[in-house]
Amino acid sequence: MNPAYPDTFLFAIFPYVALAVCAIESLRRYYAQPFTYSSLSSQFLENQYHFWGIVPFHFGLMAVLAGHLAAFFVPRTLLLWNSVPARLYLLEATGFIFALLALIGLTNLIVRRITEPALRVVTTPMDWVVLALLAGQISLGAYIALFRPWGSSWFAASLTPYLWSLLKLSPDLSYVATMPLTVKLHITGAFALAGLLPFTRLVHLLVMPLPYLWRRPQVVRWTGPRRIQGASL
Amino acid sequence: MDVRSQISMVFHLDKCIGCHTCSIACKNIWTDRGGTEYMWWNNVETKPGTGYPTRWEDQESYRGGWEVKDGELRLKSMSKARSLTDLFHHPSQPALDEYYEPWTYDYQNLFNAPEGDDQPTARPVSMVTGRHTEIKAGPNWDDDLGGSPVYAANDPNFSNLNDEQRAQLFAVERLAMFYFPRICNHCLNPGCVAACPSGALHKRGEDGIVLLDQTRCRGWRACVPACPYKKTFYNWKTGKSEKCILCFPRVETGQAPACFHSCVGRIRYLGVLLYDADKLELTASLPDEELIEAHRDMILDPNDPAVIAAARRNGIHDSVMESARKSPVYQFVKVWKIALPPHIEYRTLPMLFYVPPLSPVLSSKSEGVIKNETETLFHEVDNARAPLAYLARLFGAGHAAKVRYALKKELAVRLHRRALEVGDLDRAAADRALLEADCTAQEAEAIYKLTALCTFDDRFVIPPSHREMAIEMLEDPQERKQAAGFGFLAGPRRGA
Numbered sequence: 001m002n003p004a005y006p007d008t009f010l011f012a013i014f015p016y017v018a019l020a021v022c023a024i025e026s027l028r029r030y031y032a033q034p035f036t037y038s039s040l041s042s043q044f045l046e047n048q049y050h051f052w053g054i055v056p057f058h059f060g061l062m063a064v065l066a067g068h069l070a071a072f073f074v075p076r077t078l079l080l081w082n083s084v085p086a087r088l089y090l091l092e093a094t095g096f097i098f099a100l101l102a103l104i105g106l107t108n109l110i111v112r113r114i115t116e117p118a119l120r121v122v123t124t125p126m127d128w129v130v131l132a133l134l135a136g137q138i139s140l141g142a143y144i145a146l147f148r149p150w151g152s153s154w155f156a157a158s159l160t161p162y163l164w165s166l167l168k169l170s171p172d173l174s175y176v177a178t179m180p181l182t183v184k185l186h187i188t189g190a191f192a193l194a195g196l197l198p199f200t201r202l203v204h205l206l207v208m209p210l211p212y213l214w215r216r217p218q219v220v221r222w223t224g225p226r227r228i229q230g231a232s233l
Numbered sequence: 234m235d236v237r238s239q240i241s242m243v244f245h246l247d248k249c250i251g252c253h254t255c256s257i258a259c260k261n262i263w264t265d266r267g268g269t270e271y272m273w274w275n276n277v278e279t280k281p282g283t284g285y286p287t288r289w290e291d292q293e294s295y296r297g298g299w300e301v302k303d304g305e306l307r308l309k310s311m312s313k314a315r316s317l318t319d320l321f322h323h324p325s326q327p328a329l330d331e332y333y334e335p336w337t338y339d340y341q342n343l344f345n346a347p348e349g350d351d352q353p354t355a356r357p358v359s360m361v362t363g364r365h366t367e368i369k370a371g372p373n374w375d376d377d378l379g380g381s382p383v384y385a386a387n388d389p390n391f392s393n394l395n396d397e398q399r400a401q402l403f404a405v406e407r408l409a410m411f412y413f414p415r416i417c418n419h420c421l422n423p424g425c426v427a428a429c430p431s432g433a434l435h436k437r438g439e440d441g442i443v444l445l446d447q448t449r450c451r452g453w454r455a456c457v458p459a460c461p462y463k464k465t466f467y468n469w470k471t472g473k474s475e476k477c478i479l480c481f482p483r484v485e486t487g488q489a490p491a492c493f494h495s496c497v498g499r500i501r502y503l504g505v506l507l508y509d510a511d512k513l514e515l516t517a518s519l520p521d522e523e524l525i526e527a528h529r530d531m532i533l534d535p536n537d538p539a540v541i542a543a544a545r546r547n548g549i550h551d552s553v554m555e556s557a558r559k560s561p562v563y564q565f566v567k568v569w570k571i572a573l574p575p576h577i578e579y580r581t582l583p584m585l586f587y588v589p590p591l592s593p594v595l596s597s598k599s600e601g602v603i604k605n606e607t608e609t610l611f612h613e614v615d616n617a618r619a620p621l622a623y624l625a626r627l628f629g630a631g632h633a634a635k636v637r638y639a640l641k642k643e644l645a646v647r648l649h650r651r652a653l654e655v656g657d658l659d660r661a662a663a664d665r666a667l668l669e670a671d672c673t674a675q676e677a678e679a680i681y682k683l684t685a686l687c688t689f690d691d692r693f694v695i696p697p698s699h700r701e702m703a704i705e706m707l708e709d710p711q712e713r714k715q716a717a718g719f720g721f722l723a724g725p726r727r728g729a
């Protein structure tokens with residue numbers, strides 16, 4: 001079957017464009033504009049509602065993303081788990097709860113940004129684009145978890161092969177062609193976010209400070225040509 | 234022995250007149266940009282008082298510095314694991330309200346207001362939102378004890394004062410105050426550096442100045458709560474943190490930092506101290522009462538041949554050694570022992586030391602008559618207006634011995650000079666005071682000279698100002714050798 005044109009564009013061309021833009025611009029910005037490579041925390045300007053927005057948002061989203069990654073990397077395990085309906089519902093419900101958590105957090109963040117005059121000063125138009133995209137994307141995800149309770153199995157059975165086919169540079173659209181519109185939108189939204197990522201404050205995701213976990217407490221920089229190697233600091 | 238050189242400082246609190254010139258000099262150079270208006274890398278507080286940011290010394294809420302738990306030295310603010318989960322919202326980060334909302338005035342209105350019956354006014358305008366604002370607080374809102382029943386009464390250092398001592402501080406005929414100018418202490422065991430998840434904060438190996446790499450900073454803000462002195466600040470406009478840089482571009486060219494240079498009371502001294510970095514962790518883990526002594530023990534004698542040899546092995550330049558030998562800081566801290574680290578119980582091992590202030594004679598009021606409580610010309614150390622217990626909180630980790638020692642010596646120097654200059658005090662009394670203060674007449678003279686008659690060059694002994702050394706602090710002069718020609722910043726490579 002010959003996939004319809006919009007599908008070809010959205011699922012065979014756009015992902016490559018988005019990922020290429022993401023990779024190239026992320027690197028360019030990292031090396032050319034290192035100063036800009038972070039988020040812009042507003043906890044300092046508004047510390048009362050910040051917690052109720054930022055924390056549920058981040059932890060909700062991280063849990064949901066972890067679920068997506070699991071379906072991508074261990075699809076078989078996931079399908080096996082889902083073979084018992086009760087377990088499928090448990091998984092979907094968990095996903096939905098975390099999505100809801102993220103959504104509540106995001107809503108708080110948006111409301112906070114609108115109502116706090118100090119925050120409007122530090123908000124760029126791109127921030128609004130990001131917030132809107134994230135809101136749409138998470139809402140779609142939550143909707144799928146709630147009303148298309150086969151979502152996680154679909155992901156493991158169809159989307160994972162599709163994504164792998166993308167990676168192997170021979171996109172197989174038959175996997176996505178029959179998906180409901182909401183799922184298609186969700187996929188496109190994900191690639192759109194990836195393509196946009198390096199142009200936004202979302203770059204902070206790429207510089208998560210993991211090395212801190214094994215670093216020595218003190219950091220000393222010698223700028224001259226030198227000096228004692230392997231010293232205690 | 235791992236010898237390091239550290240640019241260190243002494244602030245002589247007996248000389249500070251609280252003029253804030255230092256703060257203004259700093260602000261004009263470094264923090265007049267957007268997002269930094271609220272920052273005072275140098276600020277002057279009135280003590281007793283709540284300080285800037287409000288109650289910064291209350292580590293139960295700000296959680297700055299280090300603590301020893303289960304025999305292990307660790308940051309009070311968070312464990313390593315928590316540092317990742319708290320990236321998004323830091324539970325003890327101070328917000329703008331803990332400092333103050335910076336403002337300017339709508340001066341144009343004075344010129345542009347339409348003609349009317351009333352004088353036009355310049356209303357305050359927030360430098361954050363750009364809107365009209367109500368001024369509620371400022372960086373030195375309780376200056377000179379202004380509003381002390383509200384502000385000074387909340388000073389965290391009152392914790393070990395009894396009710397009588399507290400009352401004493403608020404009775405007009407007995408009250409005491411002094412100024413407490415503060416900058417970054419460029420600590421040996423900085424909490425900010427240890428807390429920075431991105432490794433942006435670092436100590437400069439050559440001179441120990443603590444700097445924050447703006448391009449490596451990702452704005453996680455962990456440094457702000459982790460510094461117990463609240464001397465790292467979050468720039469809300471750039472999303473990066475900033476801090477006092479000890480005017481390193483000035484220091485590298487042989488000039489004193491701006492706040493030092495402009496200090497009207499000439500209270501500030503700057504010079505090199507050598508220290509043994511091997512002792513760092515052990516020292517910072519000791520019990521409170523041993524900290525001051527151990528910290529002092531880390532500081533090495535620049536005349537000791539063993540130290541000189543070890544310093545040479547570590548690549549410390551002879552000219553740095555030379556200035557270490559002339560360092561006024563070494564005299565105050567190590568030889569005379571009258572300069573003490575502030576709040577060493579925070580365990581960051583600060584390298585800015587304070588000579589504690591003497592205070593006026595204590596008086597009391599009975600039947601409407603105010604009279605001095607002491608017979609002598611000057612006050613007694615243990616019966617001073619600023620209670621020793623209060624000063625001990627600030628400069629003795631809660632223990633009075635070291636503070637008493639410093640104050641006694643300062644007092645003995647006064648008595649000694651009084652006997653010499655004015656002669657209304659008999660020599661024997663002065664000598665007795667010197668003896669009690671563990672001070673010789675020679676030492677008293679030296680202290681007097683460096684305190685009262687010091688010139689610019691006595692106060693600031695800045696290590697090598699030769700340019701070839703200065704440039705090495707920032708970049709390796711060999712870096713582009715054999716790689717780039719004149720005028721090129723990148724190597725003149727043509728590519729494929």
Ligand code: SF4
Pocket residue numbers: 248249250251252253254255256277412414495496497498499500
């Ligand atoms: S300029 Fe000197 S005397 Fe004036 S407030 Fe600052 S430290 Fe004190």
